[in-house]
Amino acid sequence: MEIEIDDGAEQQQQPIPLLTPYKLGNFQLCHRIVLAPLTRMRSYDNIPQPHAILYYSQRATKGGLLIAEATVVSETGRGYPATPGIWTKEQVEAWKPIVDAVHAKGGIFFCQIWHAGRISNYSYQPNGQSPISSTDKQLTFKVQKNGVDDYKYPPPRRLRTEEIPEIVNEFRVAAINAIEAGFDGVEIHGAHGYIVEQFLKDQINDRTDEYGGSLENRCRFALEIVEAVSNAIGADRVGLRLSPFADYMESGDSNPAALGLYMAEALNKYGILYCHMVEPRMKTVGEKFECADTLLPMRNAFKGTFIVAGGYGREDGSEAVAKDNADLVAYGRLFLANPDLPKRFELNAPLNKYNRATFYIPDPVVGYTDYPFLETIA
Ligand SMILES: Cc1cc2nc3c(=O)[nH]c(=O)nc-3n(C[C@H](O)[C@H](O)[C@H](O)COP(=O)(O)O)c2cc1C
Numbered sequence: 001m002e003i004e005i006d007d008g009a010e011q012q013q014q015p016i017p018l019l020t021p022y023k024l025g026n027f028q029l030c031h032r033i034v035l036a037p038l039t040r041m042r043s044y045d046n047i048p049q050p051h052a053i054l055y056y057s058q059r060a061t062k063g064g065l066l067i068a069e070a071t072v073v074s075e076t077g078r079g080y081p082a083t084p085g086i087w088t089k090e091q092v093e094a095w096k097p098i099v100d101a102v103h104a105k106g107g108i109f110f111c112q113i114w115h116a117g118r119i120s121n122y123s124y125q126p127n128g129q130s131p132i133s134s135t136d137k138q139l140t141f142k143v144q145k146n147g148v149d150d151y152k153y154p155p156p157r158r159l160r161t162e163e164i165p166e167i168v169n170e171f172r173v174a175a176i177n178a179i180e181a182g183f184d185g186v187e188i189h190g191a192h193g194y195i196v197e198q199f200l201k202d203q204i205n206d207r208t209d210e211y212g213g214s215l216e217n218r219c220r221f222a223l224e225i226v227e228a229v230s231n232a233i234g235a236d237r238v239g240l241r242l243s244p245f246a247d248y249m250e251s252g253d254s255n256p257a258a259l260g261l262y263m264a265e266a267l268n269k270y271g272i273l274y275c276h277m278v279e280p281r282m283k284t285v286g287e288k289f290e291c292a293d294t295l296l297p298m299r300n301a302f303k304g305t306f307i308v309a310g311g312y313g314r315e316d317g318s319e320a321v322a323k324d325n326a327d328l329v330a331y332g333r334l335f336l337a338n339p340d341l342p343k344r345f346e347l348n349a350p351l352n353k354y355n356r357a358t359f360y361i362p363d364p365v366v367g368y369t370d371y372p373f374l375e376t377i378a
Helices: 007-013 051-059 089-104 161-181 195-200 215-233 256-267 296-301 314-322 333-337 341-347
Strands: 022-024 027-029 033-035 065-072 108-114 142-145 148-151 185-190 238-242 274-278 305-309 328-331
Touching (some): 089 108, 161 215, 195 215, 215 238, 215 256, 296 305
């Protein structure tokens, strides 16, 4: 007997490209909607807190990839209040129940490992010392204090050449600690003006040793971290986040397209799992500016999984996957405000609006775990 197929109905049942499965190295993803790393500043004394168990497990789905918030690799890496660390035993132990909760829901969880470099001040540094960086150039960003301009960030101390391996090693140890905590892998934070970008970008890096000057030299630090971390935990557990086009915290580059392409090609040597790039339209961390620049040359050059982030919604995220411009799409603000984002995308349901005022407050619930799920909206 012939069965009649209604093409229209079949068409409707096709999942949108974002909701199709994907093999991320050894991990079988059920969809392509990734939780972007989101600093939430609720980890008091740099210790991950029990309230993060609920926060991350709310956003976990079977076969969904979550990237944890920027997690500090060492005491000198701190630059903000209440960001989690992963350099002490206590921090590693505190991450364990959070990671377990994500795994219990079938999620895959990567830890973003991070050093703030010069985006820090004396109060976050051991013994009140100067923050460290590729440079001794101070950020020009000022705040008003008692009616006079006051620099928010003090001049950093330029790392000596022979000190650089110590920082590379901090990332390596942090990666080992992340695996000890149960994470499935790590994402090296090479974006948004922090220490890795302080080497990558020519607006900041003014070194004259082998870590400064040419593109090859400026990328050396990032690639040494990639190599050290890959050797320690396996390249199949390593991702790198880059934002060549961003100009966050005075971190512009005179030729971001060349920088992005150089890195994408250089990464192939290490065989890392993924490269996560922030779209050129995200000049800063949270604002979108349309522009003609594109990540396509980097997508085409890099042989592993390519994740894009920055200003995506349901339609253009699906389009990016359908056109093969990206394998996975990371969502920041929408996932922050919609714990059930994959479900909402599946149903094409309305989205909760994010509240910028509660992004970084220390409250363990408000703006953190109290965004409603679809079922709870009457
Ligand atoms: C509250 C907040 C915290 C963020 N924290 C981080 C972070 O820890 N690490 C990082 O690489 N990017 C961070 N970002 C950038 C996001 O990962 C993402 O790239 C950005 O929000 C753009 O994506 P979206 O348009 O989907 O929000 C943060 C953004 C926001 C809004």
